[in-house]
Amino acid sequence: MNSDEILSKSVKHNLWTWTAQRKAEVLPVEKAEGVYFWDTNGKRYLDLNSMVMCVNIGHGNKRVQEAMIQQIRELTFAGPHMATKPRALLGEKLASITPPGLTRFLYTLGGSDANENAVKIARDYTGKFKILTRYRSYHGATMGAMALTGDYRRLHWEPETMPGVVHFLDPYAYRSSFFPDSSSVDEETFSRAYVDHLEEIIRFEGPDTIAAVLIETVTGTNGILIPPAGYLQGVRALCDKYRILLITDEVMCGFGRTGKWFASQHWDVVPDIITMAKGLTSGYAPLGAVAMKEEIAATYDDRQFVGGMTYNGHPVSLAAALANIEVIEQEGLLENAVRRGETLKVLLAELKEKHPCVGDVRSIGLFGAAELVRDRASKEPLSPSAKPLSPVMKHVKSYILEHGVFMYNTFHTLLFIPPLIITDAQLREGFNVVDAALEIADHEIQAGLE
Ligand SMILES: Cc1ncc(COP(=O)(O)O)c(C=O)c1O
Structure with a gap:
């Protein structure tokens, strides 16, 4: 099939998500290897978004591919109630990397249903109902997960989403309404104010009605908070x-x-439940999981867990996850994320130093963001909305893509989420392009372009 056919047939018979069909920006992709992928015309892109923030081990890893092929040959599918070799091995492996005590796993198809199942389990375990989540959060696109989501994406579906979710404010230093100039307070004081804010909400809502607080440990699409x-x-x-x-x-x-395996390990905090997906298989197969403590799983010792879907615990996905975790271990990718993360920090700081349009930069490991503003003093975002983007933000985005770098932006914030195998040289290759795009943005802002 040639490039035009792939594109035209894909467009004709498909309903694209998160976009109006006529405005869909569709990239026809042919192959991917390491930190790069290629479109059907042979153009190469440096993948600074790990495709959908998920290809942690990089593209085309032979070991994971082989594990999946072998599983397909041995046993392609087994029902959700069957014991299989990959289920046995993955459970053991996951229990060895999760924080202490989280040793039971419910397998899901992705992140949204992992969060919805976590809510079901929390409600069953506590006998309570409400779930508190933050405004600047994304927890998934299914109806319950949309209700959990705090950001603008939830609004479209209200009021017909899952009842019982109450939102609270994020400790977001760059745009804090408690501390407009957050540099004037120390971090502990800042944190205390936001913890007190949560406690006030808990008291007003009634602690006896609240089953769980559910948060992204480090907030993702809302700007690496x-x-x-x-x-x-x-x-x-x-x-x-x-x-x-x-x-x-x-x-x-x-x-x-x-x-780290899990971000909460940076702060030595052990949650009661962790939801996971994406990097669990690095996107090689669809899979999510809910990790929980034994005492929570014991809720279902003598009573039914009312839930489950045909593909929960698909053997090919479990085999992909197992091989993926082994690759992260054997290739030292946690260590690489730390080391390359230091480079990412330096490169982000250089961007901020050089470009007036960079208002704030943040990163932890290989999870980074640059917030673009029209004016550093007022912090006015370079684009107040996602659709449509402001002309200058649109230019930044299209320049970066045209010059062979694939990135994600939330409104005016550029996200840097490369595969964990990236080298310093490859990071610099991406930053050179971003640097040139921001040079243009600085000039356009100065010239008064919206
Ligand atoms: C933090 C977070 N939670 C949940 C989800 C939903 O995961 P999925 O798209 O696999 O349903 C996402 C997806 O981007 C996410 O970033």
Whole structure:
């Protein structure tokens, strides 16, 4: 099939997600290897978004491919109630990398249903109903996960989503309404204010009605928001005080993205439940999981877990996950995320130093963001909305793609989420392109372009 046919037939028979069909920007992709992929015309792209923030081990890994092929040959499918070799091995492996005590796993198809199942389990375990999540969060696109999501994507489906979700504010230093100039307070004071804010909400909502607090440990698409010192510990303490479960959504920030298996390990906080997907298989097959403590799983010793889908625990996905985790271990990808993460920090700082349009930069491991602004003093975002993007932001985006770098942006924020195998030279290759795009943005802003 030639390039035009692939594109035209894909467009003709497909309904694209998250976009109007006529405005869909479709990239016809042919092959992928390492940190690169190629379109059907042979153009190469440096993948600074790990495709959908998921290809942590990089593209085309032979070991994972072989494990999947072997599983397909041995046993392509088995029902969700069957014991299989990959189920046995993956459970054991996951239990060895999750924080202490989280040793039972429910397998799902992805991140959204992992979060919905975590909610079901929390409600069954506590006998309580409400779930508290933050405004600047994304927890998935199914109806319940949309209700959990705090950001603008939820609004479209309201009020017909899952009832019982209450949102609270994020400890987001660059745009804090409690501390407009966050540099004037130390991190502990800053964290304390946001923990106190959560406690006030818990009291008003009634601790006896709240089953769980569910948060992205490090917020992903809403701009790589890293919890300030003391914050996660403070949330954990509140959950303990009011007998509320702490669920951390590590769908994007898990599996080495931040330099640890799970981001909560940076703060020595052990959640009651962790949801995961994406980096669990590095996107080689669809899979999510809900990790939980034994005492929570014991809820279902003598009573039914009312839930389950045909493909829960698909053997090919489980085999992919197992091989993927072994690759992360054997190729030292946690260590590489830490080391290359230091380079990412330096490169982001250089961007900020050089370009007036960079208002703030943040990163942890290979999880970074640059927030673009029209004016550093007012912090006015370079694009106030996603659709349509402002002309200058559109130019930044299209320049970067035209010059062979694939990235994701949330409104005015560029995200840097490369595969964990990336080298310093490859990071620099990407940053050179971003640097040139921001040069143009600086000039356009100065010239008064919207
Ligand atoms: C933090 C977070 N949670 C949940 C999800 C939903 O995962 P999925 O798209 O696999 O359903 C995503 C997807 O981007 C995510 O980033």
